[in-house]
Amino acid sequence: QVQLVESGGGVVQPGGSLRLSCAASGFTFSSYGMHWVRQAPGKGLEWVAFLRYDGSNKYYPDSVKGRFTISRDTSKNTLYLQMNSLRAEDTAVYYCAKSPYGSGSYYDYWGQGTLVTVSS
Amino acid sequence: EIVMTQSPATLSVSPGERATLSCRASQSISSNLAWYQQKPGQAPRLLIYGASTRATGIPARFSGSGSGTEFTLTISSLQSEDFAVYYCQQYYNWPPWTFGQGTKVEIK
Numbered sequence: 001q002v003q004l005v006e007s008g009g010g011v012v013q014p015g016g017s018l019r020l021s022c023a024a025s026g027f028t029f030s031s032y033g034m035h036w037v038r039q040a041p042g043k044g045l046e047w048v049a050f051l052r053y054d055g056s057n058k059y060y061p062d063s064v065k066g067r068f069t070i071s072r073d074t075s076k077n078t079l080y081l082q083m084n085s086l087r088a089e090d091t092a093v094y095y096c097a098k099s100p101y102g103s104g105s106y107y108d109y110w111g112q113g114t115l116v117t118v119s120s
Numbered sequence: 121e122i123v124m125t126q127s128p129a130t131l132s133v134s135p136g137e138r139a140t141l142s143c144r145a146s147q148s149i150s151s152n153l154a155w156y157q158q159k160p161g162q163a164p165r166l167l168i169y170g171a172s173t174r175a176t177g178i179p180a181r182f183s184g185s186g187s188g189t190e191f192t193l194t195i196s197s198l199q200s201e202d203f204a205v206y207y208c209q210q211y212y213n214w215p216p217w218t219f220g221q222g223t224k225v226e227i228k
Contacts, residue, residue: 047217059215106154110163
């Protein structure tokens with residue numbers, strides 16, 4: 001069965017960096033698009049990053065563009081989110097989510113999330 | 121960017137009753153709409169995609185309808201486990217992929 005397990009969250013000071021990981025299993029990791037989606041405390045869902053199945057395209061919303069980088073290691077079946085220049089408004093639970101296709105779409109599986117807190 | 125608007129923000133329903141949730145897109149998204157359920161402390165779960173297709177393992181009491189800009193999620197007879205927050209999401213025109221702000225279904 002499909003499993004997505006995030007890790008790497010924690011408390012970081014404003015301006016700091018953090019790298020999140022998402023270990024994938026139960027499917028052919030290199031065949032599907034992958035996303036990061038976040039949820040600030042008590043708020044709704046916000047898409048954060050997308051990586052096409054072949055790694056050829058990466059997309060970000062303006063709110064994180066230039067600060068966040070999505071990547072993957074297919075030999076480890078792991079998705080990453082490198083977050084730099086963190087701000088208080090980046091505080092959220094970060095979920096990795098799988099697309100049912102190689103390109104962008106809805107999310108058919110989600111991880112349990114990892115909490116990132118940006119605070120001094 | 122396509123803006124998704126859900127209504128109402130909160131829906132109070134008694135167990136066994138029908139719940140009707142609405143989602144509106146700021147422009148036509150054809151049938152490229154998904155619905156998710158989220159319970160406290162849990163990740164979202166896919167309920168519906170393609171506006172009306174139930175995801176694997178989703179009970180038949182959940183149904184989706186609509187196309188273009190107006191969409192509805194109906195829960196025919198609310199069970200205790202259905203009290204949660206529901207989000208719609210468009211995947212017609214991306215990036216960005218955008219969500220509605222959510223509808224909380226609470227016990228009346």
